[in-house]
Every structure is written in C-alpha cells, then in structure tokens.
Amino acid sequence: MSTSKPDSPPPATPASDPAPGSDPIPGSDPIPVDGGPTPTAPGRITGAVWTALALVYVVWGSTYLGIRIVVETMPPFLSAGARFITAGLLLAAVVAWRHGTAALRATRAQVGSAVLVGLLLVLGGNGLVVLAETSVPSGLAALLVAAVPMWVVVLRAATGDRPPGRTLAGVLVGLAGLAVLTSPGLSGTVRLSGVLLVVAASMLWSLGSFSASKLSLPGNPFTGSAYQMLAGGVAGVIVGLMRGEHRGLDPTAFSTASWLALGYLVLFGSLVGFTAYVWLLQAAPLSLVATYAYVNPVVAVALGALILDEALTWPIVVGGAIVVAAVVVIVSTERRKK
Structure with a gap:
C-alpha cells in the first residue's frame, strides 16, 4: 500500500502507498473541515483532482518496486519509519514556509484524529506491506492490495450506506480481475504468511481511508498529512526496535540501490x-480516489517485470485488462452522478 502502499499506500496512504491501496465509501462527499481550504466542489471534478489522481496512480504504483529494493538490504520497519518521519518533517517545513507556522496549528482532537489515521494508513497499511515484501514479489503485493474495495464496501454496508449498483458492479469486476491476476501467485511459490500480511494491510488501509472521511482532521490537509506521516513513522521505528531490527545493524552494508530507492520513497512515495x-x-x-487501487497493480506488475524480471504471464495481461475495465466503470459512474 506503495503510505503504500498499504505501500504503499501507501500510502495512501501514505499509505501510503499503498499500499494499500479501494472503493472507500463510494459516492460519499468530502467532509468540510473548519478553517481549512475549501474542498473541490462536489458538482464537478477539476483538473487539479485529475492531476493528483494521476500522481497517485503512477507514483504509488512504482512504490511497490521501490519497497522491494529497499528491503533487500534494509530492515523493513526501521526503513519505513525513517522514510515517513523524514517526509513528515519535510512536509511540515514546507507548510510553515509557505503559510507560516500558524498553518501547523490544530486542536487536540484534530491531532488525535491525524495520529489515528496515520497509525492505520502508515503503520498498519504501509508497514505490513513493507514487511510482506521481504518474501512477496512487488507485483503480487500490489495485486493483493487491490482487494481493498471489498473491505471498504463491507465497512460502508456496516454503516448502512450501500454503494450504487454500477459502483458495486465495478468493484465486482475489479475483484474478478484480481482473481485472474493472483491465480498463478498463490500456488505455493510464495509464503502464505506474506500473503496474509498484505491482506491485513489492505484491511487496515481501508479502515484508515474510511476513518479519514469521517473524522475532524487539521484544517490544512497538508498539515494533517505531515502529522499522519510523523505518527506512523515514529510508530514504525518503535515496532522495528521491538522486533530487534537494530541488532547487528550495519548501515555500510546497505546497497546503493536501497539508498536510492529509500530516497525515492521519501520524496515521491511519501x-x-x-x-x-x-x-x-x-x-x-x-x-473516485479509490480507483487507484485498480491502477496501481498494473503499474507495479509492469515495473516488476521490466526491472526485477518478475513473471509476466497471460493471466496478468488478461487480469490487467479486466482491472482497467473496472476503473472505467467506476469513474464513469461517478461522473454521471455529479
């Protein structure tokens, strides 16, 4: 969940990256936050929204590859924690520089909400994906994260708000594509524990995305993002220390490729x-935001095949086409609703 994903996002995020990756609450409108920037008018989808969505599509799709390269020589939770702490501090600095330190202010309740969402997206969604990629190929991790819509639909149904028929059909089509895409990967060639970790990550990412739309977060969304990354990053370092990842740690043994990948994840993924x-x-x-969960796997599988020589078979090609069709169904449905 490239904030993974799960990385991913992660996110988003921050995940994330995906990371976990979703049809989080299809059809719901953004909740205004007092004192913050006015959200995009729900009656139309602007160019800024499409630009941000394209970034999430492409950047988070590539973070699965970056994570896989990082964990080749770096400990999972410590590297993920360092990544999000660095990114959170950089973002906070940018916010203070452009809008003044007052833009970083938030109520105790807003900070608490940001911390909760950060733990779900960054530590749970992204962190578990990072851990899983020590044994699961990057493309397969991205494909498993694409199951996020299923969990969000469950959450939505549990709150009594059922998705429209066409949106639900898009989700079902996406899950069918996921089944085709993952059928070769779950034949015993990868660890079941790694697969279960990604599934758990997708569930936590879904819950974080769902919660973010319901909670009162800091008025400036970038301030909220910084707090979320800092909270998830600090928690990741703590978990890494509890797992003993610092024992015998030798930074000189980290490969150049891992350092470069970590830098890419900080600047672009996070x-x-x-x-x-x-x-x-x-x-x-x-x-509409949730459609990245279908596109990210296509990007991740393509990059994994091109750079890491991960298998590219006919089920992946066919499943990828089905996933793209699901994106078209969901996006077209949302545009007709507006």
Missing part, C-alpha cells in the same frame, strides 16, 4: 504521493 492522496480524500469523491 511526500508527493501520500500528500496527493490525503488531499484527494477531502477534495474528491472517495469512490
């Missing part, structure tokens, strides 16, 4: 991708 995702949660229909 700072750009996760921030775009958090902004979209307030500025666009959540069901």
Whole structure:
C-alpha cells in the first residue's frame, strides 16, 4: 500500500502507498473541515483532482518496486519509519514556509484524529506491506492490495450506506480481475504468511481511508498529512526496535540501490504521493480516489517485470485488462452522478 502502499499506500496512504491501496465509501462527499481550504466542489471534478489522481496512480504504483529494493538490504520497519518521519518533517517545513507556522496549528482532537489515521494508513497499511515484501514479489503485493474495495464496501454496508449498483458492479469486476491476476501467485511459490500480511494491510488501509472521511482532521490537509506521516513513522521505528531490527545493524552494508530507492520513497512515495492522496480524500469523491487501487497493480506488475524480471504471464495481461475495465466503470459512474 506503495503510505503504500498499504505501500504503499501507501500510502495512501501514505499509505501510503499503498499500499494499500479501494472503493472507500463510494459516492460519499468530502467532509468540510473548519478553517481549512475549501474542498473541490462536489458538482464537478477539476483538473487539479485529475492531476493528483494521476500522481497517485503512477507514483504509488512504482512504490511497490521501490519497497522491494529497499528491503533487500534494509530492515523493513526501521526503513519505513525513517522514510515517513523524514517526509513528515519535510512536509511540515514546507507548510510553515509557505503559510507560516500558524498553518501547523490544530486542536487536540484534530491531532488525535491525524495520529489515528496515520497509525492505520502508515503503520498498519504501509508497514505490513513493507514487511510482506521481504518474501512477496512487488507485483503480487500490489495485486493483493487491490482487494481493498471489498473491505471498504463491507465497512460502508456496516454503516448502512450501500454503494450504487454500477459502483458495486465495478468493484465486482475489479475483484474478478484480481482473481485472474493472483491465480498463478498463490500456488505455493510464495509464503502464505506474506500473503496474509498484505491482506491485513489492505484491511487496515481501508479502515484508515474510511476513518479519514469521517473524522475532524487539521484544517490544512497538508498539515494533517505531515502529522499522519510523523505518527506512523515514529510508530514504525518503535515496532522495528521491538522486533530487534537494530541488532547487528550495519548501515555500510546497505546497497546503493536501497539508498536510492529509500530516497525515492521519501520524496515521491511519501511526500508527493501520500500528500496527493490525503488531499484527494477531502477534495474528491472517495469512490473516485479509490480507483487507484485498480491502477496501481498494473503499474507495479509492469515495473516488476521490466526491472526485477518478475513473471509476466497471460493471466496478468488478461487480469490487467479486466482491472482497467473496472476503473472505467467506476469513474464513469461517478461522473454521471455529479
């Protein structure tokens, strides 16, 4: 969930990246936050929304590859924690520089909400994906994260708000594509524990996305994003220390590729991708934002095949086509509703 994903996002995020990746509450409108920027008018989808969505599509799709390269020589939770702490501090600095330190102010309740969402998206959604990618190929991790819509539909139904028929049909089509895409990967060639970790990550990412649309977050969405990344990053470092990842740690053994991948994840996966995702949660229909969960796997599988020589078979090609069709169904449905 590239804030993974799960990384991903993650996110988003921050995940994330995806990371976990969703049809979080299809059809719901963003909840205004007192004192913050006015969300995009729900009656139309602007160019800014499409630009941010494209960033989440492409950047978070690539974070699965970046995570896989990072964990080749770096410990999972410590590297993920360092990534989000660095990105959170950078984002906070940018917000203070452009809008003044007053833009970083938030009520205790808003900070608490940001911390909760950060733990769900960054630590749970993204962190578990990072851990899973120590044994699961990047493309398969992205494909499993695409199951996020299923969990969000469950959450939505549990609150008594059922998705429109066409949106539900798009989700079902996406899940059918997921079944085709993952059929070769679950034949015993990867660890079941890794697969279950990604599934758990997708559930936590769904819950974080769902919660973000309901809670009172800091008025400035970028301030909220910074707090979420800092909270998830600090928690990731704590979990890494509890797992003993610091024992025998030798930074000189980290490969150049891992360092470069970590830098990419900080600047693009976290700072750009996760921030775009958090902004979209307030500025666009959540069901439209959720379509990244279908596109990210296509990007991740393509990059995994091209750069890491991960298998590219006919089920992946066919499943990818089905996933794209699901995106078209969901997006077209949302545009007709507006």
